[in-house]
Amino acid sequence: VTSEVRSAAVIGLGLIGGSLARDLAARGVEVCGYDRNPDDLRAAVDAGIVSQPLDPTFSGIGDVDVVVLAVPVDGAPDLLARVGAATSDATLITDVGSTKGRIVAQATALGLGERFVGAHPLAGDHRSGWGASRCGLFTDARVYLCPTDATRADLVRFADRFWQGVGGRPCVLRAEDHDRKLAWTSHLPHVVAATLAAALAGAGVSREELGPGGRDMTRLAGSSPEMWTAIAQDNAVAIDAALAAAEGELSRFRAALAADDRNALSARFATARTWFDR
Amino acid sequence: VTSEVRSAAVIGLGLIGGSLARDLAARGVEVCGYDRNPDDLRAAVDAGIVSQPLDPTFSGIGDVDVVVLAVPVDGAPDLLARVGAATSDATLITDVGSTKGRIVAQATALGLGERFVGAHPLAGDHRSGWGASRCGLFTDARVYLCPTDATRADLVRFADRFWQGVGGRPCVLRAEDHDRKLAWTSHLPHVVAATLAAALAGAGVSREELGPGGRDMTRLAGSSPEMWTAIAQDNAVAIDAALAAAEGELSRFRAALAADDRNALSARFATARTWFDR
Numbered sequence: 384v385t386s387e388v389r390s391a392a393v394i395g396l397g398l399i400g401g402s403l404a405r406d407l408a409a410r411g412v413e414v415c416g417y418d419r420n421p422d423d424l425r426a427a428v429d430a431g432i433v434s435q436p437l438d439p440t441f442s443g444i445g446d447v448d449v450v451v452l453a454v455p456v457d458g459a460p461d462l463l464a465r466v467g468a469a470t471s472d473a474t475l476i477t478d479v480g481s482t483k484g485r486i487v488a489q490a491t492a493l494g495l496g497e498r499f500v501g502a503h504p505l506a507g508d509h510r511s512g513w514g515a516s517r518c519g520l521f522t523d524a525r526v527y528l529c530p531t532d533a534t535r536a537d538l539v540r541f542a543d544r545f546w547q548g549v550g551g552r553p554c555v556l557r558a559e560d561h562d563r564k565l566a567w568t569s570h571l572p573h574v575v576a577a578t579l580a581a582a583l584a585g586a587g588v589s590r591e592e593l594g595p596g597g598r599d600m601t602r603l604a605g606s607s608p609e610m611w612t613a614i615a616q617d618n619a620v621a622i623d624a625a626l627a628a629a630e631g632e633l634s635r636f637r638a639a640l641a642a643d644d645r646n647a648l649s650a651r652f653a654t655a656r657t658w659f660d661r
Numbered sequence: 662v663t664s665e666v667r668s669a670a671v672i673g674l675g676l677i678g679g680s681l682a683r684d685l686a687a688r689g690v691e692v693c694g695y696d697r698n699p700d701d702l703r704a705a706v707d708a709g710i711v712s713q714p715l716d717p718t719f720s721g722i723g724d725v726d727v728v729v730l731a732v733p734v735d736g737a738p739d740l741l742a743r744v745g746a747a748t749s750d751a752t753l754i755t756d757v758g759s760t761k762g763r764i765v766a767q768a769t770a771l772g773l774g775e776r777f778v779g780a781h782p783l784a785g786d787h788r789s790g791w792g793a794s795r796c797g798l799f800t801d802a803r804v805y806l807c808p809t810d811a812t813r814a815d816l817v818r819f820a821d822r823f824w825q826g827v828g829g830r831p832c833v834l835r836a837e838d839h840d841r842k843l844a845w846t847s848h849l850p851h852v853v854a855a856t857l858a859a860a861l862a863g864a865g866v867s868r869e870e871l872g873p874g875g876r877d878m879t880r881l882a883g884s885s886p887e888m889w890t891a892i893a894q895d896n897a898v899a900i901d902a903a904l905a906a907a908e909g910e911l912s913r914f915r916a917a918l919a920a921d922d923r924n925a926l927s928a929r930f931a932t933a934r935t936w937f938d939r
Binding site for chain 1: 783784786787803842845846847849850851852853854855856857858859860861862863864866867868870871872873874875877878879880881882883884885886887889890893894897900901903904905906907908909910911912914915918919921923926927929930931932933934935936937938939
């Protein structure tokens with residue numbers, strides 16, 4: 384990172400943004416930062432991670448090399464407009480959102496397409512906020528990179544090196560393909576965890592009463608409601624297709640159970656295990 | 662364990678039975694054992710855990726102190742009849758199955774009620790077989806104990822000490838209450854993991870493509886189909902009630918998504934997080 388990135392602005396110092404700021408600072412990058420929560424911003428400065436706190440106009444980011452948006456996906460498009468107005472010299476503008484179609488379209492619409500490469504690191508957990516951030520969060524994490532139609536190939540390589548520099552394993556994907564894929568690989572498991580938690584809450588069963596397997600199954604229920612509401616709305620069509628498939632499987636399982644159909648039940652569990660073992 | 666239990670018979674040397682045999686042997690208990698898989702039985706003998714392999718008539722268990730049935734729940738009732746015929750001196754006959762109503766009723770029907778305390782340790786993971794067994798599996802694990810109506814209080818205390826002796830935290834519960842409770846705390850998460858895996862299999866998404874959260878959500882899909890088919894059939898009514906609740910939550914989530922209802926979506930994620938945080 385250090386050889387070609389001397390300075391970066393990280394907007395949003397939560398679990399992902401805060402961890403990225405830590406990794407960059409640890410590699411000698413000068414980090415300016417912003418968070419709408421003044422306590423978190425102050426904590427990042429006091430920790431020696433953010434060397435220059437920004438005000439809400441981002442007036443200090445005129446000459447940074449890389450700008451990273453690390454806010455919930457429903458806030459990112461407006462934020463990108465404000466960032467685009469405040470910076471003209473940044474080599475790379477990127478983000479960390481869990482959906483990519485809307486932000487890539489917004490970059491194009493704002494005329495920022497040449498400088499923008501959307502990113503989505505598969506890192507983090509159910510926690511959120513600066514307090515949950517830590518060094519090394521991106522080590523060995525898959526990082527999807529979604530360029531715009533106007534992004535030059537050398538900027539995609541620059542973005543690739545940027546994320547490799549903090550330990551990630553970048554992989555380029557079209558934004559629409561990313562969103563369809565993630566509906567299955569990430570958004571579906573999150574929503575299933577939340578609905579399982581809601582069902583248990585409705586039955587008066589506490590998380591303490593679960594065994595290790597049940598606790599694994601409900602860990603994602605602790606994720607930020609704000610962040611996940613935004614993701615769900617932003618990728619609603621693809622997520623609904625995945626949820627419909629899960630609901631269909633559940634309904635077929637219940638039918639086999641009601642019919643006391645040993646073979647059908649066994650076949651469903653066997654399908655699951657075959658998939659798991661592959 | 663060692664002071665009052667000198668010998669035990671463990672029937673079924675899979676993940677649970679094999680681990681229990683290891684813990685007992687490590688504490689100086691003489692363990693005789695049986696598994697219908699001759700390779701697993703031989704491995705347990707070769708490992709020095711089982712000092713006396715049993716034949717399918719269990720002719721050698723006449724004088725052991727404790728008999729433990731560690732087989733899938735659909736095989737346990739017949740096995741209990743065979744074990745009851747082969748032993749008359751055992752202080753305690755117990756099991757490790759995930760459902761308790763049927764085996765406790767069978768113990769009563771066979772006239773073994775005075776010597777039987779059903780047990781269900783919340784231990785193990787998605788793996789199965791002797792190869793997955795290990796020492797210390799029950800350390801700090803909740804162990805539900807379900808006596809029959811004929812079990813004497815001192816035998817329940819004996820069973821309590823037996824499971825504490827291998828590290829477990831026993832807790833007495835009526836068999837019917839156990840099965841209703843476990844439908845929510847264990848069987849529901851297992852079935853949801855299996856249906857999620859089946860949905861992903863149907864969409865051609867491999868487990869490797871999942872992030873850490875998705876992998877947590879599908880770990881239980883690797884569980885034994887044989888074991889879980891038996892549990893599902895044995896506790897079908899209670900499990901279906903729990904699955905109906907989960908399906909209802911999923912369906913309400915999809916309705917909120919279709920209506921692009923931010924408040925409703927946010928409320929569902931917030932319910933999940935409130936439950937998680939409590």
